[in-house]
Amino acid sequence: MTDPDRDAVIARYCAEPTVERRNDVVDAYRELCARGARKFKRAHNDRADLEQVAALGLIKAVERYRPELQTPFQAYAWIVIVGELMHYVRDFERIVRAPRALLALERPYIRAWDAFIAAYQREPTTAEVAAVLGVAPETIVELRTFRR
Numbered sequence: 745m746t747d748p749d750r751d752a753v754i755a756r757y758c759a760e761p762t763v764e765r766r767n768d769v770v771d772a773y774r775e776l777c778a779r780g781a782r783k784f785k786r787a788h789n790d791r792a793d794l795e796q797v798a799a800l801g802l803i804k805a806v807e808r809y810r811p812e813l814q815t816p817f818q819a820y821a822w823i824v825i826v827g828e829l830m831h832y833v834r835d836f837e838r839i840v841r842a843p844r845a846l847l848a849l850e851r852p853y854i855r856a857w858d859a860f861i862a863a864y865q866r867e868p869t870t871a872e873v874a875a876v877l878g879v880a881p882e883t884i885v886e887l888r889t890f891r892r
Contacts, residue, residue, distance in 0.1 A: 747818075754817045757806065769806045770799065773821055777802055780825045784833055794829060801828030842890040849887055852877055 750772045757765040777798035781791050805824035809817055856876040860868040870888075874881040 758811050766806050770802055773802060773818065776821055776825055780829050784829045797828055797832045798825045801825035846887050846890055849877065853887055
């Protein structure tokens with residue numbers, strides 16, 4: 745869809761706001777959601793989730809857009825979408841990044857934990873997991889703190 749066509753879609757919605765016309769605007773500008781998801785994609789978050797969050801931002805942008813302010817809709821929508829994605833990432837990411845050494849221990853920790861439960865039919869103590877991994881018990885406590 746060309747820019748003039750998309751401008752016409754948002755103009756029709758602003759003239760008569762209905763759910764159907766809102767959905768037409770969302771369909772016309774959906775690539776902004778994919779672009780926003782790519783911008784915020786990291787190894788630990790799912791692109792589909794990010795696209796859904798971006799789509800909610802796009803819907804908010806459509807419903808709050810005021811053409812009388814003469815801001816191009818695409819520019820306004822992009823700011824709202826990025827804002828929604830920033831809120832999502834902020835709310836669901838760790839505040840403090842774990843040191844690499846702890847991140848490297850995470851998978852071996854999970855494997856050791858699961859193997860211990862399979863072998864002994866109970867959860868291991870901190871000292872038992874530390875002994876299996878060959879690290880200090882304090883390291884296991886710190887790892888558990890970052891896993892929360």
